[in-house]
Amino acid sequence: MPANRFNGFTDLGVGIGLRVPHYQHILSRKPTVDWFEIISENFLVDGGRPREVLDQILEQYKVVMHGVSLYFGSPEKPDREHLKKLKQLVRLTKTPWLGDHLCWGSVDGTYTHDLLPLPYTKATAKVAAEKIRFVQEYLEIPVIVENLSSYAEFNASTMTEWEFLSEVVEAADCGILLDVNNIYVSSLNHGFDPYHYVDSVPRHRVAQMHIAGHSKFERFVIDTHDAKPIDEVWKLYAHAIARVGRTATLLEWDAKVPSFEEVKTEAEKSRKWLDAVSATHTSSHTSGDAHRGLVGL
């Protein structure tokens, strides 16, 4: 879905995560970038360098907010101060949507600062959906939820992750930030078919995609965002784009961050699939299965 109500009817193209090591390059060279994704929490401050940088970025670029601490799966109400600051930032950045993770991370008023997995049950989905609705109404913009990479599964789960994600977004009436790398990482850790996952999510709700690199260890795979996406992730991305349609895409690179140009070059690889699908997708939806292996890396 190129533009839908979950991404504010936008068609942003290829984005790059705004990261501290690149500030100087971006501000001095003003490179061409479709849009930047910011981690909201890094800018929920009253002033100083973070806000000065953001103000300069906003003069030149479109910015989308992506959060890491709304914890939709934690039953507690969101922190008032947090929400208030988020809303101020939403107004400042004019972000067309706000993304955060379908996870939990706080309990009894204390925070783990991690994106922890949820037990996939109807009751959990209800908790998450209510919180997403609350946040969405408060912020007055579309909220989209991102699937996690995870390393553990709960005995209490009664459905698959993709069934759970679908249950939540339908109940919350929100969009999906489909992280293709996270699907791939979790598929290896939990032994499911990542293509089946992609084929099972409600495609009309996908508002944005993430791609990233990860690290493979002997017995598990960890989401590290410290390298280029591997070919298998690009293949899965191509499949997802073929199924969903042209979708705003962002490359996440958070550790061992290389030069801005290197990140940009890697992110731009997604454009060929975006452009290819936008040419064909307008006439009819093509089956995603037909696009497996449609990768020219």
Place this chain on the structure above:
Amino acid sequence: MNAFEEVKSKAQLKKLQRAFAEIIRRPLRDNDSMIADRRSSNIISPNQVLSAHERLELYARQYWWRIKDSLYEDFPGVRKVLGEALYHQVAEAYLIARPSTSFTLRNLGKSFPEFLKKSKLIPIPVRNLAFEVALLEWDKIDVFDAAQGTPPSDSTPANARLTLSPALRIRALRYPAHRIIRGSVGESDSGTDHEQTSNTVSAKRKVKPKSGRISVKPKPTFLATHRYRGLIYFKELTRNEFALLSAIQTSRSLTVALKAWRPTGVAKAQIDSIVGDMFKEWGALGWISVNPGKRSPGLT
């Protein structure tokens, strides 16, 4: 059926999350292994290669590495005062006693200075210095992203209340603690930016070899920590400067502040000229700010 096998209500979800958090928040052993908990296999299912314990251990490591790393970066001066080994002991004790209550990692060290002040893990002679160094390091974090405030101008109403800029902290210290904090002048991007990312994993910090402790002799010190053109600086103050800045910070008007100010070693005839010089410098540094919405009974 065990207590965590079913999540059919909000209460059951919360109970499960509470147990999960308790398990991963127990300090890791020296080899980074997680302490065994019989609830692990009740909560988490194993896969073909990892047990429930091992799967949770990935989260336990992540939790501890992330928060320890954050505190480590924020308090380099405290590390120098305590030495690496004692620092790690105290930091872990702090993170157990005061788990984060803020949505942002930026605030993780907010209570660290007070914790150090009372920590019995630290020998008394070192404790006071560690406390003051931590205070200044927290001030740096606070000042880095504080609002600048509105400097007074020709259009400022005559009855506007003046106060100190939020990007300025003043301290009366027992030690010249700022001398411990290397690189305090002209911080680079990486020094104070608290960047959170959306990935779920960070690498473990490599432990530095044991280093000696650094100390300074006690000496009454008045200090300003302030932001100027995006960078954080320490500036030593005279006793008179500190007293007037304190009075401005706490008084309901500048007139009251000036009346409360008792400068030492200054002849009465010189006061106006000294105050004028101080305000000229503080104005240039952006230290004086108009308190929005507040009006004082008399601005002179």
